[in-house]
Amino acid sequence: MPEQAPGVRIDGLTVVYKTAAGELPAVRDISLTLEPGTITGIVGESGSGKSTLALSLLNAVQPPGRIAAGSVEIDGLGDVVGLRGEELRKARGRHVGYVFQAAQNSLNPLKTVGKQLLDLGRSHGVEDLRGLVREAKELLGRMGLDGARVLDSHQHELSGGMRQRVGIMLALVLNAHLVVLDEPTTALDMITQANILKIVREVHAERGLTTLVITHDIGVVAEVADRLAVMYGGRLVEQGPTREVLGAPSHPYTRGLIKAIPRLVGDIDEAQALPGRPPTLTSVPDQGCVFRDRCPLRMDVCDTVDPAAVPLGSRIVACHAVNVKEHA
Numbered sequence: 001m002p003e004q005a006p007g008v009r010i011d012g013l014t015v016v017y018k019t020a021a022g023e024l025p026a027v028r029d030i031s032l033t034l035e036p037g038t039i040t041g042i043v044g045e046s047g048s049g050k051s052t053l054a055l056s057l058l059n060a061v062q063p064p065g066r067i068a069a070g071s072v073e074i075d076g077l078g079d080v081v082g083l084r085g086e087e088l089r090k091a092r093g094r095h096v097g098y099v100f101q102a103a104q105n106s107l108n109p110l111k112t113v114g115k116q117l118l119d120l121g122r123s124h125g126v127e128d129l130r131g132l133v134r135e136a137k138e139l140l141g142r143m144g145l146d147g148a149r150v151l152d153s154h155q156h157e158l159s160g161g162m163r164q165r166v167g168i169m170l171a172l173v174l175n176a177h178l179v180v181l182d183e184p185t186t187a188l189d190m191i192t193q194a195n196i197l198k199i200v201r202e203v204h205a206e207r208g209l210t211t212l213v214i215t216h217d218i219g220v221v222a223e224v225a226d227r228l229a230v231m232y233g234g235r236l237v238e239q240g241p242t243r244e245v246l247g248a249p250s251h252p253y254t255r256g257l258i259k260a261i262p263r264l265v266g267d268i269d270e271a272q273a274l275p276g277r278p279p280t281l282t283s284v285p286d287q288g289c290v291f292r293d294r295c296p297l298r299m300d301v302c303d304t305v306d307p308a309a310v311p312l313g314s315r316i317v318a319c320h321a322v323n324v325k326e327h328a
C-alpha cells in the first residue's frame with residue numbers, strides 16, 4: 001500500500017443478511033468513490049445500511065450477513081471483497097484504521113488500554129513499540145486526555161466519551177492512510193464533539209488520509225466532510241460536494257433530513273420532522289423507489305421502477321421526480 005492517501009472505488013455493492021424471510025439486502029447496488037485525500041460523510045437514519053457499508057470496506061461483514069455482489073477496490077490492496085485470512089487481517093489496522101460504532105464497548109474489559117495498544121502493535125509487526133506508545137499518548141493528549149493515565153486504565157475506569165476517544169486513537173495510531181469512523185462522536189457533548197471533529201480534520205490533513213465518516217447526524221458531516229453521500233433503505237439516494245448538497249439538496253429525502261435539523265435551518269421553530277419512519281430490512285420495498293412512502297414528489301413510476309443513480313452536475317441523484325424536472 002502506498003504511504004499516501006488511497007482512492008477507494010465501491011462498485012455495485014450489495015450486502016444481504018439472512019433472516020426468517022430469506023436473505024434480504026441491507027445495502028443494495030451502491031457505487032461510491034472516495035477520492036484520495038478527501039473526507040466523505042455517509043449520512044442516513046438508523047437502519048439505512050451505513051454501518052453495513054462501512055464494514056464492507058474491510059470485508060468485515062459477519063454472518064448472517066455476506067457481500068452478495070460488487071467490489072471494493074482500494075489503491076494498493078486491490079478488491080478487498082476477494083481478500084481472506086491473513087491478508088485481510090494485515091490490511092485491517094495497518095492499512096485501514098477503523099473506529100467501530102460501538103467503540104465504547106469494543107475494548108477488552110480485562111486488559112488495560114496500554115496492553116491492548118501493545119497487542120495491536122505486535123499483531124501488526126510494529127517494531128518500535130515505544131514509539132507506538134508515544135504516538136498514542138500524543139493523540140490522546142490532543143483529544144484532551146491524560147495519555148499515560150488512560151493507557152493505564154481499564155475500560156470500566158473510562159467514561160463513554162473517553163472510550164470513544166480511545167477508539168479514535170486506536171484507529172489512527174498504526175498510521176493507516178484510509179480511516180473509517182463509524183459514529184465517532186455520539187457519546188460526546190457538543191463542545192467535545194466539535195473539538196474531536198477539529199482534530200479529525202487536522203490529523204486527516206497532516207497525514208494525508210482518505211477518511212470516511214459514518215453518522216446519523218447531518219451536523220457532523222456538515223462540520224467535517226468534503227463530500228456527502230445520503231443513504232436511505234440500503235440505497236445511496238444523493239451524493240455530491242457537502243456544501244452544494246446541504247445548500248441546495250436535490251433528493252426529497254435529503255431535503256427532508258435538512259429541514260428537520262434546527263442547527264442547519266437556523267431556527268428551532270422552523271425545523272420540521274420528516275413524517276413517517278424509515279423502512280426496516282423486511283419492510284423495504286423490493287421494487288420501485290425505497291423512499292416513495294414518505295415522498296412528497298411521488299409519481300406512478302416510483303411504485304414499480306427503482307430510480308437509477310444519475311449524474312446531475314457535480315452530484316449523483318437517484319430520483320424519478322428530480323430527473324423528470326431536470327429533463328423537462
Ligand SMILES: Nc1ncnc2c1ncn2[C@@H]1O[C@H](COP(=O)(O)OP(=O)(O)OP(=O)(O)O)[C@@H](O)[C@H]1O
Nearest residue numbers: 017026045046047048049050051052053064280281
Ligand atoms: N446481523 C444482522 N442480522 C440481521 N439484520 C441485520 C444485521 N445487522 C444489521 N441488520 C439490518 O440491516 C439494516 C442495516 O443496518 P445497519 O446497521 O447497517 O444500518 P445503520 O444505518 O448503520 O443503522 P444504525 O445507525 O442504527 O447502526 C437494518 O435493517 C438492520 O436491522
